[in-house]
Amino acid sequence: MIEGRGQPSAGRGLLVEGAAAVATLAGGLRRGRYQADAAVMAGGPRSVAAWKGDVLAVGDGPAVAAIVAAAGLDARDFERLDARGGLVTPGLIDAHTHLVFAGTREAEWQMRLRGASYLEVLGAGGGILSTVAATRAASSGALTVGARARLHEMLSCGTTTAEVKSGYGLDVETELRLLEIIGRLGSEGPVELVPTFLGAHAVPAEFRGRPDATDAYVAAVIAEQLPRVAEQGIARFCDVFCEAGVFSAAQTAAVFEAALAMGLRLRVHADELAPSGGAELAARMGCFSADHLAEPSDEGVAALAAAATNHPVVATLLPATSWFMGKHHFAPARRFIDAGVPVALATDLNPGTSPTVSLPLVMSIACVEMGLSPAEALTAVTVNAAHSLGLGDRIGSIEPGKQADLVVWDVPSVDQLAYWLGSRPARTVVKRGRIVFDRATGVRS
8 A cells, every 4th residue: 555645745755665575687787697687685575765766775674774764864754655565676668669650550450460561561551651641640739649648558567768769750840740749758757758760760652753762761861850850959869770671781871870970879670570780780880779680690699799798789679569460480589698698678669560558568478489587578678678778877777876766566576577468467656766656546647
């Protein structure tokens, strides 16, 4: 139960008590066999104390109480949250989403069920291009309302931070409008958003009649879109869909070189449908994350493994996408882990190939279809996801001095978190030391 009104009032602290276990994920980026180390504190009632939005202490109740007292703080200034024997973890981090869009694409989903390929749907004007048309036509108000509703659903599933891409505009005006919406929603909270510019998501319809369509559009992204995006100052990353039939590794590199010159960091859609050189490019250009990776080459895996020792590129895998597309072929998570590549998981939330907001569901699919253990999956949506966004020093683990983003789960152990397929076990969600969602009391920020 929650003592108080659901939000800190008298003081600036929160004390979570009575947890069966706390998975702290302390200790930094995980790779190799350490991917399975969730740094769990178990064996009795555990507590987490937060003060002014940051973690103050974590451990058994008396030890945490002693640290609170030693800091000269009055226990009465802490709102108390009874975990009631549940599991406490860091807030989940969704490191790859396409949150802001208009329209749905259930018709093409049924086309795929009848055997159409992704590129066949795209070539017929469906796929990304149909969402682009709907998004360009939608008002900013309508796009904001839809994205906000999806964010609330993400929060109720335990997500406290999400990367969000543009990419459904493919022209200067709409790309800037999407980034503006992402920036506004991030400021509004409570889910913290990391904006990414994805102008090179597909070649838009107005370029497709030209013999040099892809090269011409890449030139437009570099000369027209990127300077305006940099001037706007909202996007933190630049992404490109590096894929056979979309943008080549050379075209991706050209966009990335321009993005780096304008102060943007890099992440990449790589090797989703076939080896494209995307993984190798990610390692060579210092991307923070290479995403999808369902079809990496041997050279790509080796490049990511070599990069892991100096500038790790996080392999952000998207199992819900492979599952929803009915491919029955998933990214080789075990191969990446065995090679020492840090692995993250994300929803790939989008209307065409992964219409889900649930990281717990993604964790379940990763365990069943990719062979991850529950602890490896939890690492992939917390500390490793944080590092893929360049935020590993601030979020992704429960450690003194780091941001107090927490989830109290209605299960007692990490092993059960991914076990209940399709359930919603997040009981209470805390962002920066403030309760922002509680299923029992209806608290919802």
